[in-house]
Amino acid sequence: MSLKLKQVVIGLDNRQLFEPVSLTVAAGEVFSLMGHSGCGKSTLLSFIAGTLGEQFDVSGDVLLDNQSLRPEPVEKRRVGILFQDPLLFPHMTVVENLMFAAPAGSLTEKRQQALTSLADIGMEHYADFYPRQLSGGQAARVSLMRTLAAKPRALLLDEPFSKLDRETREHFRTLVFTTVARRNIPAILVTHDEDDVADKNRVLRLTHQTIRC
Numbered sequence: 001m002s003l004k005l006k007q008v009v010i011g012l013d014n015r016q017l018f019e020p021v022s023l024t025v026a027a028g029e030v031f032s033l034m035g036h037s038g039c040g041k042s043t044l045l046s047f048i049a050g051t052l053g054e055q056f057d058v059s060g061d062v063l064l065d066n067q068s069l070r071p072e073p074v075e076k077r078r079v080g081i082l083f084q085d086p087l088l089f090p091h092m093t094v095v096e097n098l099m100f101a102a103p104a105g106s107l108t109e110k111r112q113q114a115l116t117s118l119a120d121i122g123m124e125h126y127a128d129f130y131p132r133q134l135s136g137g138q139a140a141r142v143s144l145m146r147t148l149a150a151k152p153r154a155l156l157l158d159e160p161f162s163k164l165d166r167e168t169r170e171h172f173r174t175l176v177f178t179t180v181a182r183r184n185i186p187a188i189l190v191t192h193d194e195d196d197v198a199d200k201n202r203v204l205r206l207t208h209q210t211i212r213c
């Protein structure tokens with residue numbers, strides 16, 4: 001399973017955000033996307049996920065396993081996203097959050113899968129905690145597991161490490177990178193920090209494009 005962008009151009013208010021982007025991310029790889037604020041990194045991830053607003057003009061294509069995602073609605077793309085802030089429902093316990101994200105199975109199966117994934121991250125004793133009772137690093141780990149519970153075919157990481165302190169950040173980064181490799185799915189990481197880059201040879205620096213479309 002590889003993720004490909006082919007000559008992607010995104011325009012807003014008659015201005016092109018960045019130079020055309022073409023890249024291929026292999027299964028199990030974390031490809032990094034950098035560039036200064038406002039150059040369109042999050043917008044590019046929204047395009048891949050299928051959540052881009054109608055105010056943007058787009059050309060080019062995004063392919064997963066050589067099939068275009070553009071005709072597919074968000075829910076059919078099965079592209080997972082992690083943001084700076086963990087996305088957990090505050091009124092649900094940790095285990096309920098994970099069960100809610102699972103696409104299929106009986107309640108017993110979903111609960112068992114959720115507990116197994118909590119054990120994978122050393123958090124089996126936190127199943128009945130609420131998100132507000134977790135530390136930042138714990139919430140980040142549960143959020144990763146929640147995203148993975150939906151069995152995504154690709155993962156988009158929009159600065160998921162930026163709000164964590166240094167030690168937690170390194171720990172969580174390692175967890176994300178090993179998880180992507182183990183699940184063998186392609187991942188794109190948006191970051192402002194060179195330390196987050198998984199492979200220094202696999203980075204694209206988006207450059208501002210001031211040309212009028």
Ligand SMILES: Nc1ncnc2c1ncn2[C@@H]1O[C@H](COP(=O)(O)OP(=O)(O)OP(=O)(O)O)[C@@H](O)[C@H]1O
Nearest residue numbers: 012017035036037038039040041042043044053055
């Ligand atoms: N929903 C929106 N409606 C209109 N304009 C938007 C919207 N989202 C983003 N933009 C604009 O699109 C451009 C790219 O924004 P984007 O958030 O993708 O940049 P970024 O590179 O991710 O920035 P940062 O590093 O600060 O997160 C900016 O000019 C921004 O103002």
